Amino acid sequence: MFLSANPTLVAIVAGVVVIGVLIFVHELGHFLAAKAVGIAVLRFSFGLGPRTPIGLQIGETDYCISWIPFGGFVKMAGLEEEGAPGSLEGARQEQEVAPGRTFDAKPLWARIVVILAGVAMNALFAFALYVVIARAYGARFDPTVTVGSVDTARLPMGAAALRSLQSGDRIVRINGDSVASWDDVLEALLTAPGSRITIEVAGRSTPILVEVARSDEAARDSMAGAIEPWHEAIVGTVVSGQPAAQAGLRPGDRIVAAGGHPVPSWEVLVGIIEGSAGKPLPLEIRRGSQELRLTPTPRASRTRDLATGETRVVGRIGIGTQSLPSRPLGWLAATGEGFSQTVRAGGLILWTFKGLFTGAVSVRDIGGPILVGQMSGEFVQRGLDYFLGFIALFSINLAILNLLPIPVLDGGHIVFLVIEGVRGRPLSLEQRQRLTQLGFFVLVGIMALALANDFLRLFH
Numbered sequence: 413m414f415l416s417a418n419p420t421l422v423a424i425v426a427g428v429v430v431i432g433v434l435i436f437v438h439e440l441g442h443f444l445a446a447k448a449v450g451i452a453v454l455r456f457s458f459g460l461g462p463r464t465p466i467g468l469q470i471g472e473t474d475y476c477i478s479w480i481p482f483g484g485f486v487k488m489a490g491l492e493e494e495g496a497p498g499s500l501e502g503a504r505q506e507q508e509v510a511p512g513r514t515f516d517a518k519p520l521w522a523r524i525v526v527i528l529a530g531v532a533m534n535a536l537f538a539f540a541l542y543v544v545i546a547r548a549y550g551a552r553f554d555p556t557v558t559v560g561s562v563d564t565a566r567l568p569m570g571a572a573a574l575r576s577l578q579s580g581d582r583i584v585r586i587n588g589d590s591v592a593s594w595d596d597v598l599e600a601l602l603t604a605p606g607s608r609i610t611i612e613v614a615g616r617s618t619p620i621l622v623e624v625a626r627s628d629e630a631a632r633d634s635m636a637g638a639i640e641p642w643h644e645a646i647v648g649t650v651v652s653g654q655p656a657a658q659a660g661l662r663p664g665d666r667i668v669a670a671g672g673h674p675v676p677s678w679e680v681l682v683g684i685i686e687g688s689a690g691k692p693l694p695l696e697i698r699r700g701s702q703e704l705r706l707t708p709t710p711r712a713s714r715t716r717d718l719a720t721g722e723t724r725v726v727g728r729i730g731i732g733t734q735s736l737p738s739r740p741l742g743w744l745a746a747t748g749e750g751f752s753q754t755v756r757a758g759g760l761i762l763w764t765f766k767g768l769f770t771g772a773v774s775v776r777d778i779g780g781p782i783l784v785g786q787m788s789g790e791f792v793q794r795g796l797d798y799f800l801g802f803i804a805l806f807s808i809n810l811a812i813l814n815l816l817p818i819p820v821l822d823g824g825h826i827v828f829l830v831i832e833g834v835r836g837r838p839l840s841l842e843q844r845q846r847l848t849q850l851g852f853f854v855l856v857g858i859m860a861l862a863l864a865n866d867f868l869r870l871f872h
Contacts (some may be wrong), residue, residue: 428785429788437533449522461479543743550739553595558641580677711728780863
């Protein structure tokens, strides 16, 4: 059974699948657009560098695999840069191409379409995956309305009254409307009109009053994110190779106590584990009629506190909660859900990039192929829907990354074309080559940082 194989092997295979599929999708976008506008495509390669013997010539296009198993490219006539970037696309191909079929010979709009086609294909691919996931697995929802914890540091001005919420409190109505799931709670907190929000809690005669303006979206987001739902301390997933799996935990185990403290909820358990990095943590487990005692040692992991922006070290043992139930969706509803998921994924990636530029997100959080492989392996272990969702999220990430205005990336090419449109003539070939080489070295630097972070994570 593949999933019971060595977790390192699972991670490698899953990572290759993710990166390979998304590179193919991206380059296929460029390829189809170039063919559609009449640009000669000389090579369609998976991988960079010199061509391997594996390939097939069909018409004017060489479909092949290249020696460097990272990335890929579509070589179009008229876009054969010299220097370091060009060398990654193998040797110059000496074949006759009609002058009207080169990239530079096409109208500006056609060239912009070709450059943006890879990004567009990644976005469309992610959208299609999200639609398929929604149709096949339904829309997941959290059926609880019970409060697990409140992060008081995240509460905005006007929401201080939420400090009175205790673990186990059950929210029954918000602004007079009944709530039947945590999704209802979040939607009501985020979209309640006006500024005044009343939250009725079971067993309390007086509702909690909150004053947060509807127009202040950041404050509403912070308020909703500060309240965590309550869940039973039952293990849903166990990641192979992590401390929990090594100690013998299994899905379905109920954790009764941790470190000598009772565990009434999943949220309490997470807090105890996070505070036990590098220290053996005795767990009292109920497995069916058995009472067991297992002792994993949480691994230290760096995380960034969204409230303070500070990086802290927390413990992780590699377990997840039970899967949430889902509501079946028809194709129309699944399409809407797929669109919403695509927009949310794009917003998350943009927020991360913004955080990198403002310092809210550390450059140490940047990951390379090793991190992609590790995450791919973990999502494979959780199930096909989680794995496909990760591919969709990474596809959106690849699309946005390629829009960065760095020469070599699609965004850099777009900048060149915009300059041409404004000036009425393109930058000289020498200028483009110089800027492209500069962009190449910037990209190599980013890749080196990502790989360095990957290795630091492996050894720490």
